[in-house]
Amino acid sequence: MTACLDGIEQQTLPADEIIVVVQDDPESERYVTERARRQPGLRAVQSGAGRSVAAYNAGLEAAVTPLVAYVDDDAVPARDWLERIVTTFAQDERVAAVGGRDVILGPARPPDTARSSCTAGERRRPVEVGMIQWFGRMTGNHHIGAGPARDVDVLKGVNMSFRRAAVAGHGFDERLRGPGAVVHAELSICLPLRKRGLRVIYDPSIVVMHHPAPRPAGDHRVSATEAAVLNSAYNEALEIFEYLPPRRRAVFIAWSTVVGNTGAPGLVVLLRDLARRSPDAAARFAAAQRGRALAFSTRRRRVPVSSRCA
Numbered sequence: 001m002t003a004c005l006d007g008i009e010q011q012t013l014p015a016d017e018i019i020v021v022v023q024d025d026p027e028s029e030r031y032v033t034e035r036a037r038r039q040p041g042l043r044a045v046q047s048g049a050g051r052s053v054a055a056y057n058a059g060l061e062a063a064v065t066p067l068v069a070y071v072d073d074d075a076v077p078a079r080d081w082l083e084r085i086v087t088t089f090a091q092d093e094r095v096a097a098v099g100g101r102d103v104i105l106g107p108a109r110p111p112d113t114a115r116s117s118c119t120a121g122e123r124r125r126p127v128e129v130g131m132i133q134w135f136g137r138m139t140g141n142h143h144i145g146a147g148p149a150r151d152v153d154v155l156k157g158v159n160m161s162f163r164r165a166a167v168a169g170h171g172f173d174e175r176l177r178g179p180g181a182v183v184h185a186e187l188s189i190c191l192p193l194r195k196r197g198l199r200v201i202y203d204p205s206i207v208v209m210h211h212p213a214p215r216p217a218g219d220h221r222v223s224a225t226e227a228a229v230l231n232s233a234y235n236e237a238l239e240i241f242e243y244l245p246p247r248r249r250a251v252f253i254a255w256s257t258v259v260g261n262t263g264a265p266g267l268v269v270l271l272r273d274l275a276r277r278s279p280d281a282a283a284r285f286a287a288a289q290r291g292r293a294l295a296f297s298t299r300r301r302r303v304p305v306s307s308r309c310a
Helices: 002-009 026-035 052-062 081-090 185-195 226-243 246-258 267-275 281-297
Strands: 018-022 042-046 067-071 075-077 095-104 159-163 199-210
Touching: 002 018, 002 075, 018 026, 018 052, 026 042, 042 052, 052 067, 052 185, 067 081, 081 095, 081 159, 081 199, 095 185, 159 185, 159 199, 185 199, 185 226, 226 246, 226 281, 246 267, 246 281, 267 281
Parallel strands: 018 042, 095 199
Antiparallel strands: 067 159, 075 199, 095 159
16 A cells, blocks of 8 residues: 555646545554645545445545546556546546556566556557457456557556546446455446446556555455356446347347356356366356356346435
């Protein structure tokens, strides 16, 4: 957290307010309170649910600024991070969300290498980033994006920002499953914006240096347990299913069941995993199908985050 707050403190465009969402952690709350004596606008907000969705919504509800930017506590924003975000929003009133690249680093690489542009050795052909394809498959690649800024469907939680008024009516979906860092939570706040015809911009020059922190057992990054696969499949299917128009929903159901992806296998991925003798391949396939079935049967019950955010 210290490196993250140092990065925010060193921004070329100072933040109007800095909110640290604390989840049942008195030590972190004391640290923020002490640091606030020298860092203007810094304050802690409580979120006792212990899940990233609740933390995201607590920060959104507490914010009073027109723009709300999120960065994880294991990431350090480049010095011009906020300046580039604000500049992008100013280009078009229809821009409801802005995000960028998270450069994933190992434990040995220092955070002070944060910068906005790629070196010559890092330049590459632009890849598809953050898109929902016509049949429902999602592409990520936010950490390796290059090239110009472009419209996308979804951002990555470690580096995303929103017009508060645009997302106040839905926030992050509390129905999503997961014990800690809820996988695919970003879908639940970005896709409703796209469905309304608003713009979501990904700009790889908006950079944070990401040092992925360990997660508790059972969380998706640690291991592909049956519970983690079920939760991931449920979250992804729920948000994409509700985003797609009716005719494309049937295609998505067929694709996810027959093909699927590595995190939530369908039949084709199951056969591939069996050929590779991947452990627990059949159990992971079954968990993914259960998760999707739960998602397809779930009715939407979205409650506004807070009237204060409107």
